[in-house]
Amino acid sequence: MEHDITLTVNDTEHEIAVEPRTLLVHTLRDALGYTGANVGCESSLCGACTVTMDGDAVKSCTVLAVQADGTEIETVEGLAEDGDFHPIQEGFRKEHGLQCGYCTPGMMMTARELLEDNPDPDEAEIREAIEGNLCRCTGYQNIVNAVEFAADRMETDAANRDIAADGGTDRTTDTVEDE
Amino acid sequence: MEFDGAFELENTTVEEVWLALSDPVLIRDSLPGCEFLIEVDDGDVDFEEQKAAAAERDAEPTGDPEVIAQRAFEEGKRYAALIEVSVGSVNPQFQTTVTIDSREFPEMSASGEGEASGSSFELSSGMELEETENGVTVEWWASTEVFGRIAQMGQRMINPVANRVVKRFFERIQERLEELTLQTDGAESMVDEESDSQGLSQRIRDKIGI
Amino acid sequence: MYPAPFEYERAESVEDALSLMDEHSDSITELLAGGHSLLPTMKAGLATPDVVIDIGEIDALRGIENAEGSITVGALTPYSAVDDSETVWTETAVFADAAHHIGDVQVRNRGTVGGNIAHADPASDLPAALLAADGTVIAHGPDGERSIAADEFFEASYMTALAEDELLTRIELPKRGGHAGAYAKKPSPSSGYAIVGVAVVLETDGNTVTDARVAVNGAMDHAVRLEPVEEALSGESFTDETITTAAERATDDLDTAMVMDDLQASNEFRAQLVEVYTERALDTALDRSSVAPPAAD
């Protein structure tokens, strides 16, 4: 019996009927056309299917679509804004953080959560954070560099926004939200 | 996977242990998750039907040679067993048939095969009894071969479970045998005196044709 | 691979879950929380439940509560929330440390404390931590609630004291401010599960260890205490020498024939790792403890 669920993917709401056994990754890919998240294994280890669900990185092959009912999903297709790459996308490109690109969407979604929690991770922290995302091409080193690049860029962007905010209005920096 | 081990039973004889181990009911009771263990003909076994029938065929382990003789394992005969083991969320029903390959006092061996969860398995196992100063040593060995999905995907899960099932099986056999010996003690059967003990041995030998 | 079809039920409350469990008690039924134990086995075609009862939406079972004398962790609390909790780190570091070592970020975001403990995977990380923390499992059944001490809870691989009609609703961890706790793990390079993982909790009075609880995952078919290590530590001063001596006794009480033996590690090597990782867990605990190093003579 199919169940009606609502998924908000990259800010677009979708109402669909799914079989209870359907995995979130297949709903995203086959029913809704978000083919950015890839399937690389069935043992929940490779992480190629990583998306964020209510802000948390999850392996969408290990979540039933019915479990995701009512959640906000973000996939790699939602990373860029107004045609501008997210700093993580920019980092992967600048630092040659990808080769075949198959692991990349999942890797970037995991990296984004890392940088939200820890804006200035060191190498060991990055390597630990991506232990659930396997890459067979890069040897990981340029992925680590890509995440470091993104961290720097996000810091710079934030600082620039602060300056712009300071210059543009009379608000002070205390309007910046606490982490 | 290969397993082996040995345990000792005190104040008993090789014949008594042999007798007890000839009893399918004792084996059934010792095997974790075993729903039934019955003799079957060649050909396909309807496990569902047998499971339903098994509830009505309740039999208790016994130390009585007469009773055991009626139902004792026989060389060349084929038996069916249904074993249900829970491995977390995995609840395979092992539909197993076992053939007694050899039964030559004081050694026996059996081999079988079965299916569960899109997988299949083969097993062989054997026991040898040896008289010691205080009683009897039971040496046992077992090996299992697993094929298909469980072997490929379930390595991490099956090993500890197989280990548990096999070790538990022989532990329980040991426990049952110890209980049975006590039973015969309590019933003032024949182990107190040398002559009686020999008498029992002889009776066992007679009954089950060692 | 792909899960086989099943009937899906969503429980709105604990009572609802219990009644659904009762309603489907004649079928093969599985409870779905985070799904990180269940779904991989279903995808592998190894688990084929008839009915899946999704308890993931029962909000009452989620969250960490700083109660008097103990920390309460709701069954649906994800590992990441435990790892992120300053309270858990402060009051029972061993449990937070173990949660930190589970799987990877994605797994920690979804996998739940209750699911983990009820599943009782011999190679998972929380069971030994629960034993070392001297935790209590609270189970809800048709007749209400009961408490099960961690020491009584784990019985064998994937087997616990939880009855079929019971739902694990929360765990309680005694508060041990000022204690020393740590979890040291040798993960499988492939699965990330523990080849061995040693959890230690030490209470100290000055330099003297007044109480020690040490437990191991991965070595046996369920998490077990390492009592000889505990005995070797109790009453001794907390030093490197004591640690080394105590760690040497790690396998004294383990039945070597029953030590896990698989592709990842033989039982002999596991036994060796139990010693090595006991020492490492104790070293970390010592580093973290407020115990002043003994004055040099």
Add this chain to the structure above:
Amino acid sequence: MSIETIEAEEIDVEEVLGSAIERREDPELVTGEGVYTDDVQDPELAHMAVLRSQYGHAEIDGIDTSEAEAMDGVIGVYTAEDIDEAGTPGDLPVGWLLPDLKTPSHPILAGDRARYQGDGVAVVVAEERYLAHDALDRIDVDYERLDAVVDPKAAVEADAPQLHDWSEDPTDTDVRDDEDIERVPPNQAFDWEIGDSEATDEAFENAAHTVEVDLENQRLIPNAMEPRATVAEYKPGTGEVEVQMTSQNPHLHRQLMSAVLDVPEHKLHIVAPEVGGGFGSKIHHYPDEALTCWCAMQLERPVKWQATRSETYLTDAHGRDHVTHAELAMDDAGTITGMRVTTYAGMGAYLSTFAPSIPTYLYGTLLSGQYDIPAIHCNVIGSFTNGAPVDAYRGAGRPEALYVVERLVTLGAREMGMDPAAFRRQNFIPEDDFPHETPVAVVYDSGDYEPALDAALEMVEYEELRERQAELREEDRYLGIGFSSYIEACGLAPSELAGQLGAQAGLWESGLVRVHPSGTVTAFCGTSGHGQGHETTYAQIVSDELGVPYEDIEIVEGDTDEIPQGMGTYGSRSAAVGGSALATSSQKVVDKARTIAAHLLETGEEDLEFENGEFNVAGAPERSMTIQEVAQQAYLAHNIPEGVEPGLEETSFYDPENFTFPFGTHVAVVEVDPESGEIEFHQYAAVDDVGNQINPKIVEGQIHGGIAQGIGQALYEGAVYDDNGTLLTGSMQDYAVPKAEHVPNMETDATVTPAPHNPLGVKGVGEAGTIASPQAVVNAVTDALQPFDIDHIDMPLTEEKVWRAVNGSEEGS
């Protein structure tokens, strides 16, 4: 030191070659827009699933598909019988033959016998992918299990279970070449040798010192992150089959599949969309891709097959699987005088596409390494085993060879009491001895080995490091330094030689360069990249040759309808052979443009200089034309020289005259904990000479990834079959693909010795890291454990193996 990338806009044409331009492939891939095979959607798609053998070896007495067929949504269920009835040849060919090679039939579905677990027994096509897999469980196969053999050496023993029925009946179709079958063990696929056996034996008789080692080069599972997949559509109107598949070489797949399915080559259109890694595993022709096409033709429906990861574990061609005994002879000064090697190479159940060439011509020919060795002999026995077929996997034969060489050399240095770096240096082929002919039938094109070794020694501060090692040993800490001075052979060539050696294909590459009337360019190459950054690299080459801005150049690969012909991407050949084809075509374009320009500028061709896309009349700089202007004129054709055809495009089939031989030295520095067997990297330094570098950032990425894959082999990976041929490492749960935390930070540097015989001077880089790194790590670990007198531990060096080695015996102590 990490190389910084440059944005394409910042690059002038004169700097384009050799610049670390950002990859043009990436914008699509970082946004999720890239289309991999499983991303291909079509509302009409049906889904295929394959039932694999339950057993490593079994007779199939019957298959009951009725229950599966009766399921709602199941469209078709097929077995070998159906393939036969349709009259489809359905037998996979072998692409490389050896003398006396046994080539058993390899049907796309197993009929009466399954010989490894990956053997397909039946296929289901259903409306939906979950359903197709449900239906597999409803197929009832009556198996009779047979004994299996999985060890390559045990397989050729007399009493081993036999895989193939070598019938004495010459009409038996199960055997193609059954002459002299009685002479050799049934499971022996071939018995091959190279080198001078007498001279080698003599070297050993006269040796002052010898060392020997028994080693295994374990079975590996490729694990490209994207599992194999195919989407096939049949067009009954035209008889065409449109195929999108995970391929490293679409033209080769077309050629082979044409024979397997009996579909004319020109009616098969094969496209490799985005391909998520290959490492060799997507070169070969497997049954599944052909079955997908076959089902699409039967049903006249588009059909998709997407392998699950567990299927790729069972069926992707595995790598390595060697059991080797190797010896080294030296004189009393530590100069190498001979090498003798015997290897048993597992082929798996059938011969995969290029399988016979891997443990022979790609292995034996590299055994001289970087060393001047007067006499080498190598004997390789290939055997059939009940495992997945073994074929090219990143490095393909060369890692096996260099592992043998570099383990022996390390042991040789130890035997002589010499420093391993000094021992290597002493035995290097001297810089003035190139081209250098080895005793194993190859001629090294160019090389200069000492600078790479020196650079590596400097990177690790070698002398200080040895002091540190000695200090740490005092504290019972065990630091080890491992060297790997490797050589590699890329761009397998030339075709004529390959043909003499048994290749069933030429090894050239095609390149077509088309300058459009507006002056932009589309270039087509027969290689087929899958992560290597070919589009970027090739655009750099064409931009440099034509002087056309990099961004005005489009590269097309991986489509049999668009590209003249092609041999694909493997063996680190793409830059050296494919790149050279594009360079050659570009030069032909320039030549034609020069003719037209000279005509238009009213000067002699010899008076025209061509630089940065502009033809200038020598001495009269105001008289010039850009190549774009020439292109426009070439297509207008209003005024072109007599005898010159309109248009501006050229094709070439570039056939290299030799292999290229990249080389380098890698140094691993590790610390080993004898208590836990754990290995910790302190440093990993790599100096590689891959000839000229077109894009240093891409080169760096290839080296990184290659090293990581080799470290995976050294420390973590290994396919394990049980005695029944059941794969115990059948998923990522049990087969360790290295994670970020398992791989060290790598320091890379390069020397540049251009390849002398190709127009770009490039050598190839795709496999270098994987060929170099395993022995660097193993040598480092055994160096660390010298105080325990440990000479060798077989890969993967798991903690348990290291611990057992330290504890003296298999039983431990």
